[in-house]
Amino acid sequence: MDYSLFEISLFIKILILGTSVCVKINQLIVPDLASPTTSTILDCDYSLEFPKDEGLVVKWFFNERMYPVYQWIPDVKPQELGILKGRLDLSYKASEDKYQVHRALKIVKLSPELAGNYTCSVSTFSSEDSRTKSMLVFVPEKTMELKYPPMWYRSESDSKVLCYVEDIFPKPEMKLYVNSSEIENATIKYQERNSALFDVEIFAFVPGLVDGTSILCELHVTIANYTVRKEAIYYDALISSKAATTSKNYFTILFWLLHLIKYIF
Ligand SMILES: *[C@@H]1O[C@H](CO)[C@@H](O)[C@H](O)[C@H]1NC(C)=O
Numbered sequence: 525m526d527y528s529l530f531e532i533s534l535f536i537k538i539l540i541l542g543t544s545v546c547v548k549i550n551q552l553i554v555p556d557l558a559s560p561t562t563s564t565i566l567d568c569d570y571s572l573e574f575p576k577d578e579g580l581v582v583k584w585f586f587n588e589r590m591y592p593v594y595q596w597i598p599d600v601k602p603q604e605l606g607i608l609k610g611r612l613d614l615s616y617k618a619s620e621d622k623y624q625v626h627r628a629l630k631i632v633k634l635s636p637e638l639a640g641n642y643t644c645s646v647s648t649f650s651s652e653d654s655r656t657k658s659m660l661v662f663v664p665e666k667t668m669e670l671k672y673p674p675m676w677y678r679s680e681s682d683s684k685v686l687c688y689v690e691d692i693f694p695k696p697e698m699k700l701y702v703n704s705s706e707i708e709n710a711t712i713k714y715q716e717r718n719s720a721l722f723d724v725e726i727f728a729f730v731p732g733l734v735d736g737t738s739i740l741c742e743l744h745v746t747i748a749n750y751t752v753r754k755e756a757i758y759y760d761a762l763i764s765s766k767a768a769t770t771s772k773n774y775f776t777i778l779f780w781l782l783h784l785i786k787y788i789f
Pocket residue numbers: 587588639640641658
C-alpha cells in the first residue's frame with residue numbers, strides 16, 4: 525500500500541499524541557435569510573481535543589473554496605479578506621475560550637453580493653473539518669410610493685396609476701388592484717443598480733377612474749415572506765394633496781419670516 529507523506533506524518537502524530545487529535549464542527553450556524561436591518565452572525569461551533577493549539581486555523585470561504593474571506597489563528601488578530609473586507613466587526617467574540625474567540629463572522633455591512641454559500645473550515649496540524657451552508661439576503665425597500673393623477677389632471681378616457689419601490693433585493697413581485705380586483709395588464713419595469721439592488725415600477729391605465737375608487741399596490745418577496753400594501757381612495761386625491769401643499773407653504777412663509785426677523789434685529 526502507498527502512503528502519502530501527509531498520511532505518514534498524521535499516523536506518527538496519532539501515535540505520539542494518542543487518538544484524540546480530531547477537530548469536529550458541531551454546528552454551523554448560518555441564517556437562511558439575512559437582512560441589513562439586523563446584524564448577521566455566522567458561527568462555526570467546533571470542538572478540539574488536547575493539545576488544542578497544535579496549529580489551529582479557522583477559515584471561512586465564500587462560494588468557491590479557493591481563497592478564504594476570513595482567517596483566524598489564536599493569538600493573532602483575525603483577518604477579513606476578499607469580499608468581506610471592511611464588512612466585519614472584528615472585535616466580535618463568539619466565546620471567551622482562547623481557542624474559540626474569533627471563530628464567528630459578524631457582518632455589519634451586509635449587501636446582496638453576500639448571498640451565497642459559506643464554508644467554515646477548522647484545521648489543526650493533524651485534522652480538518654469543514655461545513656457549508658447557504659445564506660440568502662433580503663434588503664427591504666427604501667421607499668414605496670403610489671401615485672395617481674390628481675382629479676383636475678385626469679382625462680376622461682384613462683388615468684395612469686403608478687406604484688414604485690426603490691432599493692430592494694431580491695426582485696419583488698408587484699401587483700396593482702382597483703376596487704380589490706387585480707389589474708391583469710399592468711406593466712412592470714425592473715432596473716438593477718450597481719449595488720445589485722432593484723428599482724421597480726408598475727403602472728396601468730385605469731379607464732373611468734371615479735371618486736371612491738380604491739387603488740392598492742402590493743409588494744411581495746417570497747423568500748422573505750414579506751408583503752407591503754399601499755392603498756389610496758381616489759376621492760381624497762385633491763383634498764389631501766392640497767392640504768399637504770398648503771401646510772408646506774405655511775412652513776416656508778414662517779421660515780422666511782423668521783429669517784427676516786433675524787436680519788432686522
Ligand atoms: C451553493 O451550493 C449549492 C449546492 O451545492 C449550489 O447548487 C449553488 O449553486 C451554490 N451557490 C453558489 C452561489 O455558489
